[in-house]
Amino acid sequence: MTLVRHFSPTDIPQIAEVVNQSLGENYPPSLYLTVHNLWGEGFLVITDDGKVIGFVAAVPTGQKVARVLMIAVLPESRRRSLGKVLMADLYASCRAKGFDTVVLEVRKSNKSAIAFYEREGFAIFGEIKNFYSNGEDAWKMMKSLQN
Numbered sequence: 001m002t003l004v005r006h007f008s009p010t011d012i013p014q015i016a017e018v019v020n021q022s023l024g025e026n027y028p029p030s031l032y033l034t035v036h037n038l039w040g041e042g043f044l045v046i047t048d049d050g051k052v053i054g055f056v057a058a059v060p061t062g063q064k065v066a067r068v069l070m071i072a073v074l075p076e077s078r079r080r081s082l083g084k085v086l087m088a089d090l091y092a093s094c095r096a097k098g099f100d101t102v103v104l105e106v107r108k109s110n111k112s113a114i115a116f117y118e119r120e121g122f123a124i125f126g127e128i129k130n131f132y133s134n135g136e137d138a139w140k141m142m143k144s145l146q147n
């Protein structure tokens with residue numbers, strides 16, 4: 001059974017595995033704690049029979065704006081609407097905090113994530129050159145939570 005809940009520091013090893021498999025990154029554990037400390041309700045995990053299979057992490061950026069830093073679902077669990085469920089719960093956290101806008105950056109080459117965000121109602125509103133460490137550019141995307 002899948003369940004969405006708030007991040008707990010004991011999730012870090014499993015989240016690190018999702019990040020490694022989904023994003024090819026190995027972040028220091030302290031990064032997850034820092035993000036969690038910035039906004040606990042914006043860091044959500046989805047579990048299947050207790051195992052972490054995905055997560056979303058967002059932080060406040062400006063008075064009414066949340067910024068999604070990361071979202072990932074294990075490769076074998078994709079296209080089962082888990083990403084959509086995570087985002088729906090994130091929007092609920094945002095609304096509860098009075099945020100009216102969600103922004104994010106995505107690699108221009110990450111076509112599946114762009115398709116996912118567009119399906120979520122995000123639109124491209126800008127770009128950032130050389131945003132990633134390999135020199136790749138990012139699209140800036142945003143979604144209004146009003147109405």
Ligand SMILES: CC(C)(COP(=O)(O)OP(=O)(O)OC[C@H]1O[C@@H](n2cnc3c(N)ncnc32)[C@H](O)[C@@H]1OP(=O)(O)O)[C@@H](O)C(=O)NCCC(=O)NCCS
Binds near residue numbers: 085106112115
């Ligand atoms: C982006 C990501 C989190 C989406 O998670 P997911 O659980 O597979 O997404 P969902 O099943 O909720 O998809 C919802 C809709 O988004 C769109 N979508 C999702 N993945 C897609 C893909 N690969 N290609 C095209 N459309 C896609 C579809 O419209 C989908 O609905 P459908 O399956 O009924 O057609 C997942 O692909 C992932 O972990 N990617 C690797 C990490 C990453 O790139 N994260 C974003 C940058 S930080």
